[in-house]
Amino acid sequence: MGSAQKSSDLKTWTKRSRPGRPEGIGDNSSERILDAAELVFAETGYAGASLRNVASKAAVTQALINYYFGSKYGLYEAVFIRRGRSISDDRMTRLEELKKRKQPVTVNDVVRAFLAPTIALRAVPGGRTFLRLQARLHTEPAEISYKLRNEAYDASTRAYVEYFKEICPQLSDKDINWRVALMVGAYMYAFSDTHRLEQLAPNVCNPNDSEEIFEQITAFVTAGLLAPPVHPV
Template identity: 55%
Template sequence: MKLVSGRRGTPAAQTRRKAGQKGPGRPEGTSVVRDDILDAAEELFSNLGYAGTTLREIADQAKVTQALINYYFGSKYGLYEAVFMRRSQIISQQRLENLAQLQAKPGRPKVRDVVQAFLMPTLAFRSTPEGRSFLRLQARLHTEPPQISYKLRTDAYGNSTRLYVEAVRKALPNLPELDAYWRVTLMVGTYLYAFSDTHRMEEMAPAGLYDPDDTDSLIDQVTRFVTGGMQAP
């Protein structure tokens, strides 16, 4: 099975229209300005959190006015929502595509295949600075106040995550339903920590032992750890 790994998650800065090109019903250059605001907000929100980031800081980094930010997004929360949903929806859709590939195969899915189908779309975001900013933002979302985090998390991932719980139960038919929910939740926690540049391994491992850019080793370690946890008695 060829898993979808997030190529359509290429940062907007690499895929946006060139200045001067017009989209349907858009004035010249407006899509570029909007993406510039999203990129600046993503970096600042990921490093400083929602409360710690001001619209003034975002406007300064994007080289626009605060009025223009409000024009496009309505409010600080509206901007935060747009930043998060821009990439999280891509991840969720790719997870669904991966799961559909697994389900199209005869027989019971393997636990390792279910785990990798879930992880791979997110892993691809580590290949660019913009993608890494999003992964930090996503990890930080879990520490934001409930009125900010719950709805965004549910809107972005609620449906796809429930379908993965069902997939885990098909792969492990004797696993109780509550255990399946716990293990998928713990899988989420594991990848959020491992993929979001916590630099813990650089601090713990002897110099030269760990390469933070070795993506193959990262996905292998996380997959083996999560698969083992899924299959635990």
């Protein structure tokens, strides 16, 4: 039997061996499940979420969730990676554009490129829900959070660290890694709708204004990155 025939037979066997889809599946069922799960995980965290609750919000059966995602963790992973990888890809695209620019690139430019894909989510349906889910990720068990965070963001974050090293030669590796980590912590808090500013400074700060948030955090992070070295090179 030729290799092409073997490959065809294997595909046919795999397709036939897969459990049949539950009845009543709409074309957008998987997206409805992801949207519902995003909301549930953002509200309750991983431990507090149940597939029953997700199924109810998505108006599907638990069997259909298991068909698409295999398990609760499989669903959580799909929810997080769906937007997380998009953020990371956008960051890399923006970074490559900066590297190709003829005029000098400033720290402010790089900070904006890093933060822009995330702040843009606030204008996307479900985007704010994801930002709350993302902020919760750091309170999830390490066996869940580390894997997903690394899968979604590790490559792009490391690329920005390396570029900051290039344009901030006065800073040590330790200083840059600390400051990038603090940038991540600051934007997660600022973008996740904690409503703290509404209590601290009512009628002064508007945390619902994405442009105001973006400008304030960009200025704050840029100043932090440009602060005098703590560990001189």
